[in-house]
Amino acid sequence: MSEDLKKLAGKIIEEAYNKGNLNVLDELVAPNYLRHQPPMKKVEGLAAYKEFITEIRKSYSNFNMKVEEILVDGNKTVTRLVLSGKHTGKIPTVQAPPTGKEITMAACTVATWENGKIVEEWVYNDYMGLTLQFGVMPLMTMSNFE
Numbered sequence: 001m002s003e004d005l006k007k008l009a010g011k012i013i014e015e016a017y018n019k020g021n022l023n024v025l026d027e028l029v030a031p032n033y034l035r036h037q038p039p040m041k042k043v044e045g046l047a048a049y050k051e052f053i054t055e056i057r058k059s060y061s062n063f064n065m066k067v068e069e070i071l072v073d074g075n076k077t078v079t080r081l082v083l084s085g086k087h088t089g090k091i092p093t094v095q096a097p098p099t100g101k102e103i104t105m106a107a108c109t110v111a112t113w114e115n116g117k118i119v120e121e122w123v124y125n126d127y128m129g130l131t132l133q134f135g136v137m138p139l140m141t142m143s144n145f146e
Contacts, residue, residue, distance in 0.1 A: 002072035005113055009070050009077045012118070017065045020057055022050045030117040037123040060085025060103075075114065081107045083125075087134065096134045103133045 008028055015024040025046060035043035035052070043052050057063050063085035071078040084104045090097065106126045111118045 004116075005072045005075075005077050006070045008113070008116065009079050009111065010067055013065045013067055013079070013081070016053055017057070017063070020053075022053060025050060025053075028117055030114065030119045033118060034120045035123060036121065037125070039127075056091065059087065059089040059091035059098075061088045062086055075112060077109075077111045077113065079109045079111070081109070083107055096131065099134050101133060101135075103130060105130045105133075 011024060012028055015021040029046050029049060031046050033044070033046050033049050035049060037043070043049050064083070066082045066084070068080040068082060070080075082104055083106075084102070086102050087096075087099045106129065108124045110122045112120045
């Protein structure tokens with residue numbers, strides 16, 4: 001079962017996020033899907049999730065998610081990722097105008113699966129690191145505290 005969940009989690013990343021094939025979500029995400037991604041508002045339902053992925057893909061040209069590791073515990077997967085792309089559009093997660101900058105961001109998801117479909121996800125992204133790359137937030141150094 002654990003290898004199956006690893007493959008399914010990886011398939012969502014590769015097909016939906018990297019290739020833009022949102023039809024794969026119909027087979028791997030429950031209609032009542034719920035996504036928590038603080039500090040954003042929740043994404044509720046399969047249609048809203050498809051819209052979310054579409055917006056993310058529009059926000060970055062050459063968008064890519066690289067899976068670093070997928071762990072399985074019972075009906076949960078934990079996926080550690082590195083996102084990359086060129087920030088060319090408005091993104092739903094950070095209110096910053098397009099910068100044209102190449103970015104990378106670490107992320108981690110904790111997903112709950114039922115009957116081969118994700119029903120709920122908690123997503124944690126390194127937004128501080130992202131806003132530093134955008135130039136929105138100044139780099140803090142130890143001299144800031146002296």
